Amino acid sequence: MIEVKDLVYSYIAENSKPEEILKNINISIQKGEFVAVLGHNGSGKSTFAKHLNAILLPMGGKVYIDGIDTSRQEHLWDVRSRVGMVFQNPDNQIVASIVEEDVAFAPENLSVPPEEIRRRVDDALETVGMSEYKNHSPHMLSGGQKQRVAIAGIIAMKPDIIVMDEPTAMLDPIGRREVMKTIEDLNSIYGITIVLITHNMDEAVKAKRVVVIDSGKVIIDDTPRNVFKNVELLRQIGLDVPQATLLAYELRQKGFNIRDDVLTVDECTEEIYKLCR
Amino acid sequence: MLKDITLGQYFPLDSVIHKIDPRFKIMFTLCYIVLIFFASSPAGYLAVGIFSFLVIKLSKVGFKVVLKSLKPLLFILCFTAVINLFFTGGDTILWQWKFLKITTDGIINAANMALRLVFLVVGSSILTYTTSPILLTDGIERLLSPFAKLGLPSHELAMMMTIALRFIPTLLEETEKIIMAQKARGADFESGNLIRRAKALIPVLVPLFISSFRRADELATAMECRCYRGGKGRTSLRQLRVTSLDWIALGVMLIFALVIIFINLGF
Numbered sequence: 001m002i003e004v005k006d007l008v009y010s011y012i013a014e015n016s017k018p019e020e021i022l023k024n025i026n027i028s029i030q031k032g033e034f035v036a037v038l039g040h041n042g043s044g045k046s047t048f049a050k051h052l053n054a055i056l057l058p059m060g061g062k063v064y065i066d067g068i069d070t071s072r073q074e075h076l077w078d079v080r081s082r083v084g085m086v087f088q089n090p091d092n093q094i095v096a097s098i099v100e101e102d103v104a105f106a107p108e109n110l111s112v113p114p115e116e117i118r119r120r121v122d123d124a125l126e127t128v129g130m131s132e133y134k135n136h137s138p139h140m141l142s143g144g145q146k147q148r149v150a151i152a153g154i155i156a157m158k159p160d161i162i163v164m165d166e167p168t169a170m171l172d173p174i175g176r177r178e179v180m181k182t183i184e185d186l187n188s189i190y191g192i193t194i195v196l197i198t199h200n201m202d203e204a205v206k207a208k209r210v211v212v213i214d215s216g217k218v219i220i221d222d223t224p225r226n227v228f229k230n231v232e233l234l235r236q237i238g239l240d241v242p243q244a245t246l247l248a249y250e251l252r253q254k255g256f257n258i259r260d261d262v263l264t265v266d267e268c269t270e271e272i273y274k275l276c277r
Numbered sequence: 278m279l280k281d282i283t284l285g286q287y288f289p290l291d292s293v294i295h296k297i298d299p300r301f302k303i304m305f306t307l308c309y310i311v312l313i314f315f316a317s318s319p320a321g322y323l324a325v326g327i328f329s330f331l332v333i334k335l336s337k338v339g340f341k342v343v344l345k346s347l348k349p350l351l352f353i354l355c356f357t358a359v360i361n362l363f364f365t366g367g368d369t370i371l372w373q374w375k376f377l378k379i380t381t382d383g384i385i386n387a388a389n390m391a392l393r394l395v396f397l398v399v400g401s402s403i404l405t406y407t408t409s410p411i412l413l414t415d416g417i418e419r420l421l422s423p424f425a426k427l428g429l430p431s432h433e434l435a436m437m438m439t440i441a442l443r444f445i446p447t448l449l450e451e452t453e454k455i456i457m458a459q460k461a462r463g464a465d466f467e468s469g470n471l472i473r474r475a476k477a478l479i480p481v482l483v484p485l486f487i488s489s490f491r492r493a494d495e496l497a498t499a500m501e502c503r504c505y506r507g508g509k510g511r512t513s514l515r516q517l518r519v520t521s522l523d524w525i526a527l528g529v530m531l532i533f534a535l536v537i538i539f540i541n542l543g544f
């Protein structure tokens with residue numbers, strides 16, 4: 001469980017006065033949730049994410065992971081092993097030049113005995129569907145495959161929570177689909193809490209809850225359906241809405257009687273079909 | 278093109294050479310390199326050649342790959358050979374032009390140097406071709422660990438090597454991309470003398486450096502996220518175990534060493 005209370009943070013730069021990047025963030029995420037975090041460039045999403053596993057420590061307020069205060073030095077590794085983090089560029093997360101050796105990196109750091117590491121590595125690769133590549137070298141893999149290896153490297157740490165910072169941003173559509181499928185499975189099958197930062201609204205729709213951050217504040221926190229209803233508000237803060245939602249919105253603007261909480265292409269098709277009858 | 282460089286790459290195959298314990302393999306390679314410098318007669322080189330041939334054969338890597346590893350060194354190879362050829366003193370002068378002269382000693386020296394370099398590269402290539410980088414660094418780490426008490430940062434060195442090896446292909450790929458991008462903007466890397474060409478590389482190296490720093494920063498964060506905190510208390514997926522194969526290999530290596538030494542002593 002994640003509990004963020006009055007979180008304030010600013011980067012200290014040499015010759016400019018510190019500007020608050022995060023201003024009083026309050027949020028609590030329960031075990032097993034799938035939360036998407038949205039916000040335009042520079043709104044502070046990555047900064048927020050880095051607080052969840054003590055890469056950054058709050059300047060004001062507190063962050064608790066399963067009740068542990070992240071700013072307590074003696075629990076640092078406990079927090080980091082509970083909260084895994086996946087970044088945008090898979091190339092810059094993979095440490096070793098053989099897939100399975102990379103996946104073993106985290107358990108090795110945590111002094112897990114060798115037989116147990118073996119088991120965790122095999123399980124993690126199985127989970128992301130990369131078992132057959134375990135002896136490959138990462139630079140021979142596609143972007144989506146590399147990102148799944150990076151995810152396996154985190155799973156091998158056995159975290160309860162995985163924070164993903166735009167994990168599909170550098171991938172082609174096929175890679176995106178592979179990675180999104182993996183993320184959804186991690187949540188639905190393995191019960192891992194997912195915090196997914198994304199710019200892709202069709203990915204955000206897959207979450208059960210959407211949090212919108214704008215200039216360091218949480219401004220919306222609701223189900224995807226309720227969030228994307230606010231097409232105008234979202235546009236105002238520089239965010240897109242899913243294409244299906246947008247189409248329904250445009251049709252409503254033109255005076256058609258169509259639901260305002262359409263999310264997926266299927267729903268949209270059905271609504272339009274109803275109109276045509 | 279850059280990707281074709283096979284030097285320092287690992288080929289995950291299943292062969293006896295691959296199975297030898299990395300600590301043994303590293304020691305064997307060092308031993309082999311020392312022996313190359315002992316083998317200074319045609320018979321010695323023949324023995325080294327046969328030994329290398331057999332090892333390559335056993336490793337299943339393929340001769341083509343091994344020969345390819347020599348390609349980037351062609352220049353250095355020719356350079357040393359030429360230097361040796363022209364600038365070795367000696368009595369039996371075969372050809373002379375001003376201060377340049379070719380002597381029989383020169384020819385022998387040049388051949389010696391060239392052969393040694395070739396074998397040196399082949400030997401170390403076989404080590405990296407058949408040992409996964411992690412095993413290699415594991416091996417180096419273990420071999421150096423006795424010196425850790427004397428303050429040698431053996432784990433840190435090994436980690437640096439792992440990361441360097443991991444990023445070589447990535448950075449090569451990136452270099453190629455940057456070269457393409459600069460070419461698309463009209464940069465010319467192929468014409469002009471050496472200095473001009475070296476200058477043309479600056480617009481390639483600068484972005485490469487900048488991106489490497491960014492990568493290093495991101496990688497460091499990713500490693501911290503995966504609970505990396507130095508070598509203390511770290512376990513390892515692969516346990517190094519000495520098997521009978523290693524002892525057999527040691528035996529073969531000893532025989533090879535004896536053969537070279539005998540040849541060197543002239544029986």
Ligand SMILES: Nc1ncnc2c1ncn2[C@@H]1O[C@H](COP(=O)(O)OP(=O)(O)OP(=O)(O)O)[C@@H](O)[C@H]1O
Binds near residue numbers: 012041
């Ligand atoms: N290391 C740093 N030092 C100083 N300022 C930083 C640093 N990292 C980020 N910032 C600044 O903090 C602000 C928020 O950055 P952050 O990376 O959290 O945004 P983001 O929401 O993740 O954006 P994006 O969608 O582009 O990833 C930006 O204005 C950025 O310039």
Ligand SMILES: [Mg+2]
Binds near residue numbers: 045046047165
């Ligand atoms: Mg970001």
